[in-house]
Amino acid sequence: DIEVGVINSLSGPFAAFGERYQAGMEVALEEINAGGGVRGEPLTLSVQDDRSEATSALAAIESLNRQDVPLIMGSYASSITGPMAQLMTRQEIPLIVLGSADNSITKPGSPWVFRAKHNSTIVAESYFDYFDFLREQDDSLETVAMLYGNGAWPASLAEEGERLAEERGYEVVGNQSYDQGTSDFRPILNRFRSEEPDLLYVVAYAEDGVAIARQMREVNLNAKAVAIDTGAALPSFVDQVGDLAEYVATVVSWSKDVQYEGVEDLYERLKAKTGEEPTFYEAEGYLALRVAADALERAESLERSDVRDVLAETDLDTPVTHVAFESFDGFQGQNPIRSLVLQIQDGEHVTVFPTDLAAEDVRYPTPVWDER
Amino acid sequence: MKKHYIIFAGLVMVGILYPQMFPGYLSVAITLLLYAGWATAWDILGGWAGQVSLGHASFVGLGAYFVAVGTAHHEIAPWWSILMALVAAAMLAYLWGRLTFKLKGPYFTLSTIAIAEIFRLIAINEGWLTGGATGVFIMTLPEPFGLDLFSRQVNYYLALAFAAITVLVVMLISCSKFGYQLRAVREDEDSAMASGINPTTVKLKAFMLSGALTALGGGIYAIFLSFIEPHIIFYLLLSVQIALTAIIGGRGTIWGPCVGALLIVGSGEIFRTTFAEANMLIYGLLIMVVVIFMPRGIVGEPARYLIRRVYAKRAQG
Amino acid sequence: MSDQADNVLSIQNVDLGYGSLKVVFDASLTVKSGELVGLIGGNGSGKSTILRAVSGMIKPWKGTIHFDGQEVSGRKPHEMARVGLAHVPMGRQLFGNMTVHDNLLLGASLPAARDRRDENLEKVLTLFPDLKKYAREKAVQLSGGQQQMVAIARGLMLGPKMLLLDEPSLGLSPLLVKDVMAAIRRVADTGMPILLVEQNVKQVLQVSDRAYVLENGYQVLDGPSSELQDNEKIKKAYLGL
Amino acid sequence: MPSALKADGITVSFGGVVAVNDVSLDVEQGKILGLIGPNGAGKTTLFNALTGFVTPQAGRIYLHGNEITRLPPYMRTRVGIGRTFQTERPFEELTLLENVLVAAFLKEPKRKKAEQLAMDVLEKVGLADRYDQPALDLNLARRRRLELAKALAVQPSVLFLDEMMAGLNPPALKEMIEFVRRLTDQNLTIVMVEHIMEAIIELSDHVIVMANGSVITEGLPRDVIEDPRVITAYLGED
């Protein structure tokens, strides 16, 4: 058997995400082994729980190191993946990032760290590309209000957003962060309402996203286009928010209706695995293991340096995205992935941008609440 | 007391040889040593002086941030930044204590949670000072005498030194005048005053010492992780873990916090690898069981039982 | 046995202790209905320990305790109160942050006592008229002696079948000691059996019908109080004569 | 003889209740002042005012001629006041020796010497053989003696004893009276509250009688107990 290491958050606060990555990796594993494994041997995962904390993840690295795994995949939070990346660079173990999207993991990065999924710059740019695209249709789009949690991901996405807004000539009329765990956004939304922003750029996890969407209605806050990152990407968002979810846009690394080959098949398998509507989290888990297996197959030996060398030369098409690790804009080992903008239309997440990958047209503008 | 010094010397010897024997298990050992040191430092205030703090993550954070921001943003060598952190922690503890020491028991404890939470928010929101919510990476460190401060070995010996220093400090305190003043204040402040002790001063000294030592560990922690994020490092759960470690081991005993660290970190690591998703559940149960059957801690409970029993024997005989 | 039958309290051959420390050895003691029995002995001889065992705060290691015809060893304090035993402990155990009035009412918490609450309250206030003055004050605010009175009064509010008093005169002014002793005698005269622990041996022997003497956990003497008063040993050891 | 402790017009009130009302006293060095009065008269409160545990609304306190009115309790201990508490307050988790050691450290910062001092004091009060027993398990008479030992170990010049004798059985009482008497031989000044008349009469050089917060009379013990006001308010007719 060929064993690869996985460090994932299976317990603790990030377990919700860990579970999904795990499911995605399992689907990839089944696919790979059904196709004869790698190098003619079955592939197995040596999974270690990091309890959602960095120190356990570091202990897990040592433990996997003792098992001599050729590479390790992990983990979700940047507070865990950051220290992992540092240690693994020193110990010269290849790391394929599982969930963490923080820029700092691959910028400046290291020769040992690879990320096939997006980062905050790519995601923020997708949002602003989308806004620009809307502005082509309606040149009155000018002002943007930003609202984000104070976690690492929302904060970095907000930072990028602020930079891009300036670069591309939007006026930021509101810029507010909130402490995660807050459930009452009325004070902020009320404030935004008096600013009458054209665009609303929100970065919030699931619960917060739902609360924000509901309370926008409650305080009667309107915008021509609304983007809610992360929170709005989950199927549960539509369940919880119902009709209020219509027109909301969100950026993901993968969606079931994107125009890549094999997407439908992957969708079915992911869905069968979890029994629920799959999300980009599962897809990213799947992606990471596919990248790993591809490298192991191509490597001269299972020596870590060999594995690293071929990882750097990855050129792989998957139903999730195309993968090639490049150095650009200060990033290193980063896949310049094309993120997708989804919009919620009639209770479904629909890919609407970039246009060449889109399944439907964008619905614009968002009608005001009272007219829905 | 002598036997404590012998145990101490023995443990330090084992500690020095450990990396040679188990080079593949350093991260766990570092975590254990850090917790042993933190819990021991916490215990100066929480155990010996009887003021249960659930805000010690603030001091860990202070130490960690001085080192991380110092190297990452201002190019200050970690030994200088740790030194500054020690002073800052002592000053912080002084002000903190001045403000809250008139509160007793649970009120004091709750106030520490509140203050620590405020520090967490400051660390997150004041990006100009701390690097903000996205955290701080330590990319490069100076190499004193050619030592690579990032290497596990060096991290390990730093953590060992930290744990050894705190335990030594507590050993020295425990049989000194100050140690008895601490215990007196813990037992009964009025009665302590009648013995000429100023409870506030004594508690302040304990808090300053405890805070400074905790910050020392925090600085080493930052080097160990090389990436710190305010949510994690100023988190209530870290404070709770530190207090938990000391209390489970036995408050107000020299070895209790170390034994607590062995149990908490050790069992955490074992459960993590054996019980998969259920590991935190088992861990929670373990805590409950230990506390229910040994409310004064693993070291504290038998010690107390032995003393009383020996005495009962003698009284009867 | 008819003799056994009118024992309200009968303790037989009990060993008592704390942790692994035994402090009372093979003690036996009875209180008949209508009797005021004294229990005297040096400090630490185990008097309070015996009372604690009777009211269920500690369990006997050996031996039995019968109260009002039932075996009661090992019951909890509230169960003992329920069967009609009122224990006024040393240290009083008042409800410090509640008013004196509330303290007294709580003395009659049990359903049986609740029915006669007003009646008992009146009785108790005639016994300790000072309490009226403090009725609205919190119990902690009272001086030591005042608290002692509240404690005895609270015990009586239960309308008990028997009263255990642990050093009721502790900390009282001489005048009050006399009053309290007289009050205890008056209560006893109403037919209430009482087991009284006191340091004030002279007073105890004056008011009680019988008394037991405890030394270092061993029961060394017992008999009618009038006889004990003349006992040489007692005179030397306890009356300081 | 010089005055060891002097108080002028001490008044303490809690909310509306005046617990101590304009009380003055003056004790000469090496003498014993007895303080008696009905329960709730304000004796303990006066004690607390003199030792710094409550703040008087009015009045001044002098120790050996130096004003100490504003000093916190621990400072008063440092300048020579020792006290016991009406309900004893040992450090329960510490052994007897450690209990006394805490106090002994005040004057002897060196561990060895302080330990010696603590042992001596324990010896004096007759608890030396139990030095390593936890204070938690002591019986009343021994708790009292421990309380006394703690007060003595700070080597005070004025000692406040609040109902030290209450609850002691007659032989223990005798011992305690003897013991206190011997303390004055070493020139210690003592202020004591007591309801045990035997102790007051045998020990005190001067007696103050309080009732309802005020001094109703004072004088020699023999005279005071004959005073009809004292008899009606405090002693009761025989």
Add this chain to the structure above:
Amino acid sequence: MFDYVSFLQNLSNGVLIGGVYALIGVGLTLVFGVMKIINFAHGDFVILGMYCAVLLNSLLGWDPYLSLLVAMPLGFVAGALLQRLVLSRLMEAPPESSLLVTLGLALVIGNILLLTFGAEPKSVNVSYASSTVSLGEVSFSMILLLAGLATMVVIAGLYTVLNHTELGRAIRATADNRLGAELVGINTRWIEAVVFGIGMALAVTAGVVLIPLLFATPTFSGAIFTLKAFVVTVLGGLGNIGAAIAGGLLLGVVEVMGASYLTSDYRDAYGLLVFLLILLLRPEGLFGKTVKRV
């Protein structure tokens, strides 16, 4: 120009949010007052209530308020059992023990939920989730109004029980002096079980009332609720029921006003600062007073 409408809007939001906080805090206040237990699992009890509503909604389609009929009694029994079987063993132990045991309990509850329900946040989508009731230009969130109403009912009930019934007197007596209560014939172990049961029932109630508003997550938000409960409790004075309302309202108003007129990223800090301030000026809480004697 000062905008009175939005001021009133913010104020009323603060009051309503405060009502929710009060509801979360009141159970903790009661338990602390009687047993001197700092219950770190309180927030996890709240979450248990949320899952209860989620479960009944997904299985039987019940409205959350309907599930109170099941959740409250269940919470009461669970709390009483927990006290009898676990916490009662700690009566003699140092006070920190209960803190640790409830902390362990919080871990256990959270992780049992994690194993049974998965980590995915769950909620109940009610039709009135974002409906509002308007009064002039000020509008009130329907779910918050309902939560406020529930708070008032619950606290009024609790207040009546504590101050006007024999059980209440017995509870207060037990809170004051456990041995003393035993001696007057109160079965304190029973009382403690009842009190813990009530405390847990209240926490569960809070959870049910909150579910239309919030998400249930197994291991994350418990600590947040616990923290809010602590703040409420201390603001009002530990053990003082009526004051828990005041504490909750104060916290809610301060947070919302701070977030509205200062910056929102320090929202939690405003509450904590007021909490500290009150703690320092009035160590026994806004309304607490206990007399201490030397």
